[in-house]
Amino acid sequence: MSPNGIFLSNPQDICNSFASHFQNIYTSDSSSTISSPVNIQNSEPPVFTNINITPDEVVSFINTIDINCGPGPDLIPPILLLNSDIQLAVPLTFLFNHSLQSGVFPELWKSSFLIPTYKKGVKTVIENYRGIAKLSTIPKLLEKIVVHKIGSSIDSLLNEQQHGFRPGRSTTTNLAVFTSSLLCSLEKGLSVDTVYTDFSKAFDTVSHKILVSKLRRFGFVGPLLSWFSSYLDNRTQVVKVQGLLSNIILVLSGVPQGSHLGPLLFNIFISDLSFVLKNIDHLFFADDLKIFHIIKDSSDVEFLQSKLLALETWCSANKLELNIDKCNIITFSRKQTINHFTYRINNKTLHRVDFIIDLGVCLDVNLNFAKHYDLIIAKSKRMLGFIKRRAQEFNNVWVTKTLYCSLVRPLLEYCSLIWDPLSNTLNSSIESIQRQFLLFALRNRYNPRDFDNLPSYKYRLSLLNMQSLANRRMFSTVSFTFDVITNKIVFVFILNLTAFHLY
Numbered sequence: 001m002s003p004n005g006i007f008l009s010n011p012q013d014i015c016n017s018f019a020s021h022f023q024n025i026y027t028s029d030s031s032s033t034i035s036s037p038v039n040i041q042n043s044e045p046p047v048f049t050n051i052n053i054t055p056d057e058v059v060s061f062i063n064t065i066d067i068n069c070g071p072g073p074d075l076i077p078p079i080l081l082l083n084s085d086i087q088l089a090v091p092l093t094f095l096f097n098h099s100l101q102s103g104v105f106p107e108l109w110k111s112s113f114l115i116p117t118y119k120k121g122v123k124t125v126i127e128n129y130r131g132i133a134k135l136s137t138i139p140k141l142l143e144k145i146v147v148h149k150i151g152s153s154i155d156s157l158l159n160e161q162q163h164g165f166r167p168g169r170s171t172t173t174n175l176a177v178f179t180s181s182l183l184c185s186l187e188k189g190l191s192v193d194t195v196y197t198d199f200s201k202a203f204d205t206v207s208h209k210i211l212v213s214k215l216r217r218f219g220f221v222g223p224l225l226s227w228f229s230s231y232l233d234n235r236t237q238v239v240k241v242q243g244l245l246s247n248i249i250l251v252l253s254g255v256p257q258g259s260h261l262g263p264l265l266f267n268i269f270i271s272d273l274s275f276v277l278k279n280i281d282h283l284f285f286a287d288d289l290k291i292f293h294i295i296k297d298s299s300d301v302e303f304l305q306s307k308l309l310a311l312e313t314w315c316s317a318n319k320l321e322l323n324i325d326k327c328n329i330i331t332f333s334r335k336q337t338i339n340h341f342t343y344r345i346n347n348k349t350l351h352r353v354d355f356i357i358d359l360g361v362c363l364d365v366n367l368n369f370a371k372h373y374d375l376i377i378a379k380s381k382r383m384l385g386f387i388k389r390r391a392q393e394f395n396n397v398w399v400t401k402t403l404y405c406s407l408v409r410p411l412l413e414y415c416s417l418i419w420d421p422l423s424n425t426l427n428s429s430i431e432s433i434q435r436q437f438l439l440f441a442l443r444n445r446y447n448p449r450d451f452d453n454l455p456s457y458k459y460r461l462s463l464l465n466m467q468s469l470a471n472r473r474m475f476s477t478v479s480f481t482f483d484v485i486t487n488k489i490v491f492v493f494i495l496n497l498t499a500f501h502l503y
Helices: 011-025 055-062 078-083 085-102 137-155 171-187 208-217 222-232 261-270 298-318 370-390 397-407 409-413 424-441 457-463 469-485 492-496
Strands: 111-118 129-135 191-197 235-241 244-251 281-285 288-295 328-332 355-358 361-364
Touching: 011 111, 011 129, 011 235, 011 244, 055 085, 055 137, 078 085, 078 137, 085 137, 085 222, 129 137, 129 235, 137 261, 171 191, 171 281, 171 288, 171 328, 171 492, 191 298, 208 222, 208 261, 288 298, 328 355, 361 370, 370 397, 370 409, 370 424, 397 409, 397 424, 409 424, 409 469, 424 457, 424 469, 469 492
Parallel strands: 111 235
Antiparallel strands: 111 129, 191 288, 191 328, 235 244, 281 288, 355 361
16 A cells, blocks of 8 residues: 555554544644524524433334444444344433433444545555444444434425435436436527536534534534534544554544434535525535536626635635535537636636536536446446456356346446436447346357347346346336325425326
C-alpha cells in the first residue's frame, strides 16, 4: 500500500497508515453558527423529548439482526443475541431506556472498527479508500430501534428533493424525476443547464455542533437532544485490516458510515440546503446534488449563477467543502446550435462535459442514452467473459446461472425504467448478452455452433426458468407503476402528471 507515494509492506504499518489517513479527514468542531434556517414547510415541527422502548420491541428487532455480520469492538457476536432474545430482552430494555432518559450514550458503545473500503482509482493507494464503521451489536440494535421510532416523523420534515436513505425513494425515483423534467423541457425545444456538485468527505466532515443545532430546530429537546449530542461526542475508531488493529482514532466530526443513525442525521444536516436553493430545480441523493435550470436568456444564466453563490455561502456556514475539480456543468438540449455558458464556484470555472454518470446511469446531452447502452453492453460482455473463463469446468448449470444472475444481469437491468429502449435494434443488442450466456450454460446439451438443431431462444429460457430481459424490464416498469399508485414508492412528481380513468 502507498500513502502519499511512500510504499509500505508491513501489515501493521499499513493498518496505522490507514488510521492516520482517516484521522486527517476529520475536522475539529470550532464555534460556528447556522446562517440558513431549516425548512420545516411552514409548520411547527413535532417535539421529540424522549423515547420509551418495550421488551417486545427489543425481541422483535433482535430477530432482524444479520447473524452473518461479525462482532464489533465489544466482541459480542450477533448470534448470541438472537439465541438469547427472550433472556436478554428485559436487561437490554432497561439499558436502552436508561440511556435515552438520562441523555447519555455509554462511552463503551461509541467505539467502532473502521473497515477500509475501496472507492476508485489505484487500489494500492490508501487515499482511494473510505472507512465504513463496524459498530458493536448492542448499540447498533439501539440505533435501529430509535430510527424506527422517530424515522417516519423526521421523514415528513425532510425536503422533498432528497431521495437518499428514505423509504419509498431510491436512485430510480431521483433519476425518474430528473429525466422526466428534462424530457418535458427538451420536447419544447428548450435547453437545460445542470450543475453536478461533489462534496468532499461530506459524511466525515459534518460539524457535530451544527448538527445538534439543526436537531434542535427539528424539534429535539430535553433528554433526547442530549442523547444525540452524547452519541456524537467523543467517539473513537480503530482501523481493522486483516485481523490487525491500528492506533485509536478520535472522531472529531462526521456521522458514522455503516450505522443506522448516520444516514438519518446526515439528511437532517443537509435538508436546509433546499431552503437556500428555493425557486430553482434541484435533487439530492444523500450528498449527491444536482441543480438544473431552463436557460432562455442571460437572466437565466445569472439566476443559476446566483444560486451557486448561495450554495457557496451555505457550504461556508456549514463547514462542508466542495471539490470543484469534480463539479461539472452539462447542457441538455436537442437544438442544432447550443449556447455554452460559463459558471463558477469559489471563483473556479466549472468543467463542462458532454455526458455524465448520474447515479450509475450515463446521461448524454441529447438524453438518448446511446452512451449508456454502449457502457452496459461492454461491461456485461467483460463480466460474462470472466464467468466463461472461470466456469468452463462447471457441470452444474444452476451454479452458472447463479453467477450470471448475480454478476451480469444486474448490469443490464439497473434503473431500466429510466433508459428502457424503444428500438428493436437496441433491444436485440442487450438481449444478445443473455443469448450468449444461454449458449454457454447449455453447451453440454446443445452444440452452440449447430444452428440447425439449436432450439429457440424462448425454449432455452424455459429450460433454466428464465425470462427475456425485455419482459423483465416490462415487468419491472409495471411493478414500479403499481407501487407508485399504491404509495409504496413516493413519487409525487409523476402522480401529479398522471390522469386516472375509473371504469
